[in-house]
Amino acid sequence: xxxxxxxxxxxxxxxxxxxxxxxxxxxxxxxxxxxxxxxxxxxxxxxxxxxxxxxxxxxxxxxxxxxxxxxxxxxxxxxxxxxxxxxxxxxxxxxxxxxxxxxxxxxxxxx
Amino acid sequence: xxxxxxxxxxxxxxxxxxxxxxxxxxxxxxxxxxxxxxxxxxxxxxxxxxxxxxxxxxxxxxxxxxxxxxxxxxxxxxxxxxxxxxxxxxxxxxxxxxxxxxxxxxxxxxxxxxxxxxx
Numbered sequence: 001x002x003x004x005x006x007x008x009x010x011x012x013x014x015x016x017x018x019x020x021x022x023x024x025x026x027x028x029x030x031x032x033x034x035x036x037x038x039x040x041x042x043x044x045x046x047x048x049x050x051x052x053x054x055x056x057x058x059x060x061x062x063x064x065x066x067x068x069x070x071x072x073x074x075x076x077x078x079x080x081x082x083x084x085x086x087x088x089x090x091x092x093x094x095x096x097x098x099x100x101x102x103x104x105x106x107x108x109x110x111x
Numbered sequence: 112x113x114x115x116x117x118x119x120x121x122x123x124x125x126x127x128x129x130x131x132x133x134x135x136x137x138x139x140x141x142x143x144x145x146x147x148x149x150x151x152x153x154x155x156x157x158x159x160x161x162x163x164x165x166x167x168x169x170x171x172x173x174x175x176x177x178x179x180x181x182x183x184x185x186x187x188x189x190x191x192x193x194x195x196x197x198x199x200x201x202x203x204x205x206x207x208x209x210x211x212x213x214x215x216x217x218x219x220x221x222x223x224x225x226x227x228x229x230x
Contacts, residue, residue, distance in 0.1 A: 033218065040224075042115075042224045044221070090154075096142075096159040097144075099144075103152075
């Protein structure tokens with residue numbers, strides 16, 4: 001059974017601080033996606049990483065896929081209150097393309 | 112920008128009743144999925160659907176669940192006899208065709224969800 005473990009599960013920081021969220025597995029994924037989810041809404045796709053070692057940037061967010069494609073990280077530089085939300089990693093699994101989700105990281109950025 | 116839509120946004124039903132949750136995937140997508148998220152828990156895969164048939168289903172997707180693509184645009188999830196533990200957010204997602212080996216073809220886009228409350 002493929003599992004994704006996210007850490008930390010909850011993070012509360014001050015505006016302007018940097019942070020990193022980790023997504024780890026013992027399984028290899030062909031690709032991994034990061035989503036952001038607001039309360040009562042569906043996950044919104046932020047980025048897809050495919051190649052081992054790949055780094056993608058989305059404004060102040062930097063996503064990295066591990067060399068062995070078993071882990072990924074999300075780094076936010078100079079966090080802002082608008083970054084507050086639930087961040088989910090999800091691994092692409094099998095031929096049908098189902099996603100295996102981590103349990104999520106709830107980020108709170110205080111002004 | 113194309114998006115996945117779902118109706119209703121909230122459904123309240125009595126235990127034992129049948130419910131149908133509806134989704135309109137992105138028009139040029141060919142892979143469709145249902146996921147659920149019980150309050151405070153992780154998003155869980157229910158079923159994948161391709162070429163008018165189920166391609167994979169999870170242990171959660173038992174005989175009480177069924178999916179259908181009745182026309183060229185809608186994708187539905189039916190729960191035949193709801194239980195209290197079926198209360199959750201149900202998300203529909205779609206993906207365009209492509210190989211399973213990686214790339215943008217792996218990207219799944221989610222709808223806003225239907226909150227199902229079983230009393």
